[in-house]
Amino acid sequence: MNNSIFYIIAILAGLAIATQTGVNAQLRTVVGNPVIAALVSFLVGSFALLIYILFFQRESLGGLSNLSDMSWHKWTGGLIGALYVSGVIIIAPRIGAANTTCLIVAGQILFALFLDHFGFLGFIQHSFNLMRLTGAFLLIAGVFLILKN
Known part of the structure; x- marks a missing residue:
C-alpha cells in the first residue's frame, strides 16, 4: 500500500495542531485559566469521539x-496529552x-x-545514520531560523 495518504494525514494533523494552539489560547482568555481551558478542550474532544464511536x-x-489487563504506562497517553495541551495554552500567547x-x-x-533508534514504544526500529541525523539537524536549524525574528 502506498504511504502517501499517511503523509497527507500527518500534514493535516500538523495544520490541526497549529490551529488548536490558537483556538485553545483564545479559550483560555474566555475562561481565565489554562487548565480549565485544557479540560474544556478535552471534554469537547471526548464527546466528539464518543459520538463517532456510537454512530460508526x-x-x-x-x-x-x-x-483491565493493560500495563500502567499505556494509561499515560491521556496524561501526556493533558500536559501538552495545558503547556501550549500557557506558552503560545507569550511566544507566538x-x-x-x-x-x-x-x-x-x-x-x-531516540525512540526510533531503539524501537521503543512499539515503533519500527530505524537506527541513527548520517542521513537521519543530517535531516534532523536541518529541520532543527530551520526551527532556529524561524525563532530568529
Missing part, C-alpha cells in the same frame, strides 16, 4: 474489557504560534529519533 464503531466497544510550534517540533524530532 459501536462494535469496537467490546475492546474496553481489555483495559510559530515559536511554540517550532520548539515543539524540535523536541519531537530529537525524541522521535
